[in-house]
Amino acid sequence: MKAAPFSYFRASSLDEAIEALATPDSRVLAGGQSLVPLLNLRQARPSLVVDINRVDDLSFLRKENGRLEIGALTRHRVVETSEVVRSEVPLLAEALAYVGHVAIRNRGTIGGSLAHADPAAELPAVMLALDAEFVVRGPSGERIVAARDFFLGPHRTALASGELLTRISVPLSRGVCAVEELSRRSRDLALVAVFAVVSMSDGVCETARIAVAGAGPTPIRAIAAEESLAGGALTADAITDAAESVAAATDPPDDLHAPAGYRREMAAVLTRRAITRAKGRA
Ligand SMILES: Cc1cc2nc3c(=O)[nH]c(=O)nc-3n(C[C@H](O)[C@H](O)[C@H](O)COP(=O)(O)OP(=O)(O)OC[C@H]3O[C@@H](n4cnc5c(N)ncnc54)[C@H](O)[C@@H]3O)c2cc1C
Structure with a gap:
């Protein structure tokens, strides 16, 4: 399919871009890696596309x-x-x-x-x-x-x-990080992905930050799991408890890519792997 007709404006400054975006139904074009497919599938039908690629600042x-x-x-x-x-x-x-x-x-x-x-x-x-x-x-x-x-x-x-x-x-982040992602094919969008940053001192976890993609309508920050890890040693039991807490915080979609229960279970598995790997790197 081809995009529905739209007007195109290439902004050369931030002010020009902001002014153009006052047009009703206008849409920003940056790298085009998501917008262009949406235009071609007619899932986006802006009246005006404002190209910001020449806005140097x-x-x-x-x-x-x-x-x-x-x-x-x-x-x-x-x-x-x-x-x-x-x-x-x-x-x-x-x-x-x-x-x-x-x-x-x-x-x-x-x-x-x-x-x-x-x-x-x-x-x-x-x-x-x-x-x-x-x-x-x-x-x-x-x-x-x-x-x-x-x-x-x-x-x-x-x-x-x-x-x-x-x-x-x-x-700037203190601590060590780990990424664990599950997708159907390499570099597809995630079915579920877990991102963790852990800071350790003398074998004790000072802070942990954990966020999950693919497991809800928005990305999820797993605060309860983070709190359960902070202040203790990252034992296998503590990591398993945190992983279960992350799974409980998810609200995954049930779609053709994967059932909700599978995504929830994978959120726990990937959290366990991510925290264990971060601990190993600390
Ligand atoms: C084959 C393929 C594989 C992909 N795999 C992944 C993947 O694994 N993970 C992943 O996250 N993404 C993936 N994507 C999606 C894509 O990489 C990102 O969404 C993309 O890079 C978005 O950036 P862009 O600059 O191309 O945005 P565009 O396509 O130009 O814009 C995307 C949207 O953001 C708006 N927008 C852009 N910039 C701004 C701005 N500065 N202010 C306000 N609104 C703005 C646009 O109006 C549009 O609605 C994939 C895409 C393709 C084609």
């Missing part, structure tokens, strides 16, 4: 005041291969290797993945685990939205009509 990656600041238009591959990201926020680099294939990651952008808000996608869950903040700009100025308040449902976010995600701000 949306593409950057820098360490600043104990945080990693990422422009929304920064390509996945740039972030994945950045030495700063690998050393300061390794969970992000590790998780990005699971986002499609290299050709997809060469075009796809961090902001596009987050705005697309697929509940099975890796980056929304990673940003939850990292307590990231999103800078959003619209006609009435700029606001900051915490990752935990951003994802409202499948493909639904806190972005209001006419707003653009401009920057992602991630605290």
Whole structure:
């Protein structure tokens, strides 16, 4: 199929993009890795497509005041291969290797993945685990939205009509991380994926952060499991209890890809593996 007719505008500055997005039914085009298929399948029928690929000040990656600041238009591959990201926020680099294939990651952008808000996608869950903040700009100025308040449902976010995600701000993470993902084929969207960051001191878990993709209408942060691990040794029993707690926090879909019960069980299995691996790396 071909896309339904739409008008196209290539913005050369942030102000131009914001102004164009005031048009009713307009849609941002970043890397196009999700939007173009949606247009071609006519699941998206915008009246205007606003191309932000020439807006230079949306593409950057820098360490600043104990945080990693990422422009929304920064390509996945740039972030994945950045030495700063690998050393300061390794969970992000590790998780990005699971986002499609290299050709997809060469075009796809961090902001596009987050705005697309697929509940099975890796980056929304990673940003939850990292307590990231999103800078959003619209006609009435700029606001900051915490990752935990951003994802409202499948493909639904806190972005209001006419707003653009401009920057992602991630605290540098202490601790060791692990990613465990189950998908039907290598680098497909996850059936279930678990992202964990654990900080240890003298064999005791100081903090644990766990987020799950593919197991609910939005990515899930497993707070009860995190609290159960904090302050104790990561024994096999403690990890099993946490894994069960993660499974209990899920609300998985029952669809043609996998039954809900299977996804829930896999959330527990992958959590056990992720925490065990993180512990081994600590
Ligand atoms: C073969 C294939 C495999 C894939 N595998 C995976 C996978 O394993 N994991 C995964 O997570 N994804 C996967 N994807 C999806 C895709 O990689 C991401 O969703 C994509 O990279 C999104 O970024 P983009 O820049 O291409 O966004 P676009 O396609 O340009 O836009 C996506 C949506 O976000 C909006 N948008 C984009 N940027 C902004 C912004 N700055 N502010 C506000 N709204 C914005 C657009 O309007 C659109 O609604 C796959 C895609 C393909 C084609």
